[in-house]
Amino acid sequence: MATEPLIFDLSSPGRVGFSLPEVDMDEAPQLDARYLRGELDLPEVSEIDMTRHFTRLSQKNYSIDTGFYPLGSCTMKYNPKVHEDVAIMPGFAHIHPYQPEESVQGALQVQYELQNMLAQISGMETVSLQPAAGAQGEFTGILMIRAYHRARGDNNRDIILVPDSAHGTNPATAASAGFKMVSLKSGPDGNMDLAALEASLSDRVAGIMLTVPSTLGLFEPNILKISEMVHKAGGLMYGDGANLNALVGHLRTGDLGFDVMHINLHKTFTTPHGGGGPGSGPVACKSILADFLPGPIVVKEGENYTLRQPAKSIGRVKNFWGNFGMHVRAYTYISHLGLRGLKRVSEDAIINANYIRVQLKDWYYLPHDRMCMHEVILSGKNIKAETGCATMDIAKRLIDYGMHPPTVYFPLIVPEALMIEPTETESKETLDQFIDAMRKIAHEAHEDPELLHNAPHTTEVSRLDEVGAAREPNLRWRRPSEAVVPAAPVLEAVGSGTA
Numbered sequence: 001m002a003t004e005p006l007i008f009d010l011s012s013p014g015r016v017g018f019s020l021p022e023v024d025m026d027e028a029p030q031l032d033a034r035y036l037r038g039e040l041d042l043p044e045v046s047e048i049d050m051t052r053h054f055t056r057l058s059q060k061n062y063s064i065d066t067g068f069y070p071l072g073s074c075t076m077k078y079n080p081k082v083h084e085d086v087a088i089m090p091g092f093a094h095i096h097p098y099q100p101e102e103s104v105q106g107a108l109q110v111q112y113e114l115q116n117m118l119a120q121i122s123g124m125e126t127v128s129l130q131p132a133a134g135a136q137g138e139f140t141g142i143l144m145i146r147a148y149h150r151a152r153g154d155n156n157r158d159i160i161l162v163p164d165s166a167h168g169t170n171p172a173t174a175a176s177a178g179f180k181m182v183s184l185k186s187g188p189d190g191n192m193d194l195a196a197l198e199a200s201l202s203d204r205v206a207g208i209m210l211t212v213p214s215t216l217g218l219f220e221p222n223i224l225k226i227s228e229m230v231h232k233a234g235g236l237m238y239g240d241g242a243n244l245n246a247l248v249g250h251l252r253t254g255d256l257g258f259d260v261m262h263i264n265l266h267k268t269f270t271t272p273h274g275g276g277g278p279g280s281g282p283v284a285c286k287s288i289l290a291d292f293l294p295g296p297i298v299v300k301e302g303e304n305y306t307l308r309q310p311a312k313s314i315g316r317v318k319n320f321w322g323n324f325g326m327h328v329r330a331y332t333y334i335s336h337l338g339l340r341g342l343k344r345v346s347e348d349a350i351i352n353a354n355y356i357r358v359q360l361k362d363w364y365y366l367p368h369d370r371m372c373m374h375e376v377i378l379s380g381k382n383i384k385a386e387t388g389c390a391t392m393d394i395a396k397r398l399i400d401y402g403m404h405p406p407t408v409y410f411p412l413i414v415p416e417a418l419m420i421e422p423t424e425t426e427s428k429e430t431l432d433q434f435i436d437a438m439r440k441i442a443h444e445a446h447e448d449p450e451l452l453h454n455a456p457h458t459t460e461v462s463r464l465d466e467v468g469a470a471r472e473p474n475l476r477w478r479r480p481s482e483a484v485v486p487a488a489p490v491l492e493a494v495g496s497g498t499a
Contacts, residue, residue, distance in 0.1 A: 003042065006055075007045065007050070007098045008043050009049075009051055010043065010045050010049050010053060011043035011044045011045055012044060012045070013015075013044055014044065014449070015044045015045055015046050016046070016047075017044075017045050017046050017047040017049070017050045018047065019047075031495070036228050041276070049154040060460060062078070062404055064076050064077070064078055065078075067225075067366050067402060067403060067404060068403045068404065068422075068430050068433070068434055070186070070403070070404065070406045070420045070421055070422050070423075070428060070434065071404060071405075071406060071407055071421065072217075072268070072375045072377070072391055072406050072407035072410070072418075072419025072420050072421040073167065073215060073242065073243075073375065073410065073419055073421065074273065074325070074407070074421065075242075075243075075245050075264075075267035075268065075273070075374075075421060075423060076273060076404075076421075076423065077267075077270055077423040077424065077425045078270070078423075078425040079236060079270045079271070079273075079329075080270065080333070080334065080336075083270065083271070083328075083332045083333060084329070086328055086329070086332045087325045087328045087329050087332075090492060091106055091107070092107060092110075092324070092325070092328050093325070095107055097319075097320035097321055099247070100284070100305075101304075101305070101306055101307065101320045105304065105305055107324065108298050108305035108306070109278075109305050110327060110328060110331050111298040111305075111321060111324075111327055112299070113331065113333045114127075114129065114327050114330060114334070115127040115128075115129060115282075115297065115298060116379045117331070117334050118263055118282055118284055119284055121244075121248060121249075121252070121263075121334075121342070122241070122244075122252060122253050122254055122261060122263060123252025123253055123254025123255045123256075124253075124254045124260075124261070124284035124285055124286055125285065125286055125287045125290060126284070126285055126287070126289075126290040126293060126297070127282055127283065127284045127285075127293075127297070128140075128283050128293040128294050128295065128297050128310075128446050129280070129282045129297070129321065129322045129327055129437070130282075130283075130294045130295070130296075130297075130316065130318045130321070130322040131262065131280070131282060131283055131294070131317050131318060131322065132278065132279055132280060132317075132318045132322060133279035133280070133281045134169070134241070134242060134262055134264040134266075134267070134279065134281040134324055134371045135169045135172075135173065135209060136281055136317055136318070137241075137262025137263070137264075137281025137282065138169055138170065138173040138209075138238075138262055138281075139173050139176060139177060139317070140239065140262070140281075140283045140294055140314070141238050141260045141262055142160065142173050142174060142177040142179070142207075142209075142238065143177055143292075143314045144260055144283070144285065144289050144292040144293065144314055145206055145207045145238065145259075145260065145289075146177055146179070146206065147201070147292045147312065147314050148236065148288065148289055148292055149206055151292075151312060154234070156176075156203060156204055157203070157204055157205060157206035157234070158179055158180055158204055158206065158208055159179060159180050159181075159182055159202075159204045159206060160174035160177075160179040160180070160181055160182070160205075160206055160208070160209060160238075161182050161184055161185045161200055161201075161205060161207070161208040161209070161230075161235075162174060162181050162182070162183055162184065162208070162209050163183070163185075163186060163192055163209075163210065163211075163214070164183050164184065164185050164186055164411075164412070164413050165186050165190070165211070165214045165216050165411050165413060166209060166210075166211055166214075166215065166240065167211060167215060167240055167242060168410075169184070169238060170209045170211075173209070174209065179206060182200055184196050184197055184200060186214075186216070186439070186470055189368065189370075190214070190216045190218045190367070190368045190370075191218070191220060191222060192220060192222060192226060193223060194222060194225065194226070194229075197226060197229060197230075197469055198229065200234065201229060201230065201233040201235070201333040203233070203234060204477065205230070205233055205235040205447060206235060206236065207235045207236035207237065207238050207259075207461040208235060208236075208237060208238065209238045210223075210231050210237065210238070210239060210240065210258075210267050210457065211239075211240040211242060211243055211338060211466070212239065212243065212247070212253065212256065212362060213243050213246050213247075213372075213373040214243075214372070214454070215243075215377075215410070215411040215419075216367075216368060216377050216411060216413075216414070217353065217372040217373050217376050217419075218368060218370070218372060218373065219246075219373055220462050223256050223257070224256065224257060226257075227256060227257025227258070228257070230257075231257065236259040236260065236289075237256075237257050237258040237259050237260075238258070238259070238260055238261065239253045239256075239258035239260070239261030239262075240261070240262070241253065241261045241262050241263040241264060241268075242264055242267060243373070243374065243375075244263060244264070244267070244268045245267060245346065245349055245374050245423070245424075246270045246349060246350060246373035246374035246375075247346055248268055248342045248343075248345055248346050249339055249341075249342030249343035249344075249345065249346055250343055250346050250347075254284075254286065259285060259286045259288065259289060260283065260284070260285040260286070260289050261283070261284055261285075262281045262282065262283050262284075263281065263282050263283075263284060264279075264280075264281055265279070265280040265281070265282065265326050265329070265330040266279050266280065266326070269329070269330035269333045269334060270329065270330075270333050270496040271296050271326040271329040271330055271333075272326075272329075278323040278325065278326055278446055279323065279326065280322060280323045280326035280330070281485065283323075286401070290310060291310050291311040291312040291313070292312050292314055292445065293310045293312060293313060293314075293316075294308065294310075294313060294314055294315060294316055294317045294318075294410070295307070295308065295309035295310050295313045295316070296308055296309050296321070297310065302395055302397055307321075323469060326487040344424070345424050346374070346424075347424075348424035349373075349374040349422075349423055349424040350372075350373055350374055352422040352424060352426060352431060353372050353373065353374050353375050353376045353420070353421065353422055354371060354376070355422075355428075355431055356376055356420055356422060356431060356434070356435060357372055357376040357378075358436055359435045360378060360435060361378070362438070363438065363439055363442045364378040364379060364380060364382065364418065364438070365378065365379040365380070365381050365382040365416075365444065366378060366379070367379055367414050374421060374423075375418050375419060375420060375421035375422075376418065376421075377411065377414055377417055377418070377419055377420075378417075378418040379391070379414055379415060379416045379417055379418060380394050380416040380418060381415045381416040383442060383445050383446075384416055386445075386446065387445040387446050387449050389445040389449050389452045389453065391408045391409060391416040391417065391418055392408060392409075393445070393449075393452035393453055393455065394408075394418070394438075394441055394442075394445070394452065395408045395418075396443065396452070396455040396456050396463055397441050397451070397452045397455035397456065398437060398438070399455065399456040399458070400455055400456050400457050400458045401440075401441075403434060403437060405423075406418050406419055406421070407419035407420075407422040407428075411430055417429070418421050422434075
């Protein structure tokens with residue numbers, strides 16, 4: 001397989017890749033010579049060479065715009081391009097948070113109306129748009145619960161209950177907020193064990209963190225009973241809103257007894273997801289927690305919009321107003337769909353997941369043979385027992401079929417887990433291609449296990465040492481003349497020895 005030329009390989013002395021207009025203003029004074037370098041070792045390439053180089057590199061990336069992305073728990077749905085068009089409108093893209101409020105009334109109106117939209121969708125009373133991601137939204141909500149108990153003088157509550165089917169960020173959030181985390185086991189049916197919950201409740205419990213539907217892709221049928229038990233013990237209900245895509249338009253989390261939750265705009269409301277870009281994890285809460293929200297939040301006074309800090313706010317968790325561009329995209333999405341469209345979103349997401357469940361349950365182990373919600377959890381443990389091919393082998397082989405693998409080995413309570421979330425934006429034709437590929441891979445595992453063990457076969461690099469890459473990342477690019485050959489595990493981790 002041909003190796004992609006490095007940008008330095010394309011360099012030719014004297015070649016220029018930019019064209020700047022003449023300066024039409026006074027030049028700034030020169031920096032002190034102490035801060036200047038005599039030479040800057042950058043490649044000298046033409047504009048077209050540079051454009052082609054980076055375009056080729058971009059085409060090696062996998063994205064939702066180029067293929068199916070069934071990454072369970074992440075809701076990698078397609079982002080309509082009209083949202084991007086609205087977000088870059090000059091009235092949104094060219095404003096600054098330090099501007100006087102009277103000059104940005106339109107932007108504040110968007111924030112105010114989005115707060116109300118999310119409150120209505122979630123069944124909560126008040127919303128802060130400030131948190132920059134779902135994990136930060138979780139942290140914010142748990143800090144609010146802590147502040148609520150302390151404001152009441154109830155300082156004994158130092159425990160947060162977390163089911164074993166929770167997202168991995170939940171126990172980390174509880175610990176980061178200063179709580180002790182107590183794990184609750186799920187029953188064999190995938191539901192919470194009510195006896196285990198009862199045994200864990202005490203006057204030390206500040207609250208419980210629940211994802212509905214759970215990371216098993218299942219709706220918790222005892223949720224109202226759970227809420228009653230936790231509230232009776234003096235605790236609060238925290239809702240992990242990561243799986244709101246399964247409920248939106250049909251069921252409000254607040255009506256299930258939750259007191260506070262975060263909402264992942266990049267999951268349910270199609271703001272960009274992944275790549276390290278700006279996320280958004282607004283927090284919605286009932287009135288008992290409203291005074292503790294991070295601020296500022298937008299309020300309406302007469303015909304004007306203004307920013308206010310809640311009375312007992314836990315303080316800022318993000319600069320300025322939060323990631324405003326993400327708010328514009330989510331506002332556009334919700335406004336475009338309306339209640340009828342939002343209902344269709346959850347319906348189609350659930351239909352797609354159950355279609356995959358039914359089509360693959362005879363090929364892969366199904367730990368909970370019942371109707372799932374927006375994602376289905378399968379397991380490759382039957383194939384591993386019969387062929388020696390593990391779930392990771394299955395996932396890597398799927399890459400050869402031109403599809404991104406689903407989440408693997410999560411949730412942790414399902415051995416050899418395959419967590420598949422098709423989202424509502426995928427067609428039946430795409431789902432059928434995925435199902436056909438998964439069936440073929442199951443057949444290949446029995447006929448030629450080494451084909452899976454050595455997959456993928458069609459990518460720029462072969463299977464990487466992901467553990468080594470995580471523990472000893474090689475993040476700095478060096479020219480071949482100055483390259484330091486890393487230790488063997490790192491060399492395997494990065495494939496070619498260069499980042």
